[in-house]
Amino acid sequence: MELNTYPLVCTRGVVLYPNQEIVIDVGRDNSVHAVENAQDNYDKKICLFSQKELEQENPATEDIYSVGTLCEIRHIRRFDNFLRVKFRGIKRVKLNKWINGSLSDLVEVEILESEKQDxxxxxxxxxxxxxxxxxxxxxxxxxxxxxxxxxxxxxxxxxxxxxxxxxxxxxxxxxxxxxxxxxxxxx
Structure with missing residues (x-):
């Protein structure tokens, strides 16, 4: 099992799938830092995990679903209090560990592959x-x-x-x- 580490954004009411694009307004400090960290240090790669409760302001591991999406940041527009970010889903990922990094929160994830059937x-x-x-x-x-x-x-x-x-x-x-x-x- 290969584990990879990427910056983390917790989304509210949004689930992104591989090969899809979505534009999300990112406003929480943790999330803004994660986007910037992904741009500067992770080849524009970032993980989106959806929160279970939309009202939760500072989610922890138990407040997000354990499967999310590894994404590429396609475009960023900067506004006064938030970023408007276009993400493109790459792969499904399973959360292994949440890490409080110095530049942003990070997640250690396992890449999940689709299973071909009949x-x-x-x-x-x-x-x-x-x-x-x-x-x-x-x-x-x-x-x-x-x-x-x-x-x-x-x-x-x-x-x-x-x-x-x-x-x-x-x-x-x-x-x-x-x-x-x-x-x-x-x-």
Whole structure:
């Protein structure tokens, strides 16, 4: 088991999946320092872990979910009291240890790999999801033309499942449970 260390940002009500991008306003001092540390010392790599309770101002290990996302910082806009940061998800990660670093909080994480399952079932699930999303296009604001076009290009089950769930109006616990699911077909 290979462990890696990265700066940590605890998010409120946000779960990011691999191969997805999201813009988040980062305002807490700990989080701002983590973004700056990632920029300067970690090749723009950072870990996002979602908080269990949104109101928690200074979360600790027990206040965040144990699975998060290793991300790359794509863009930062600086404002007076916060940063607007575009993150791109890279891999699912499991929290091993929270470290109080000198520049920012850090996490020691294990990279989690998706588990390939039955390929025939995966192909059938992709067709089913593609047909359903195509049917929903225009009727549901969460199903965009972009998603339907990407599916028609033949994206794989791993990418498709992460792409589809990002836009669905699911509650935090359901999105987190999905992030923790490693089996591609299970997702």
């Amino acid at each position: 390929t025939v079932e995966e192909e059938a699930l992709i067709r089913m999801i593609a047909d359903e999303l195509d049917r929903m296009q225009g009727q549901d604001r969460f199903v965009t033309k972009e998603i339907v076009m990407e599916i028609s290009k033949g994206m794989g089950g791993e990418f498709l499942s992460d792409k589809a769930v990002q836009g669905l109006p699911l509650d935090l616990e359901r999105k987190q449970k999905y992030l923790e699911t490693l089996g591609v077909n299970d997702r």
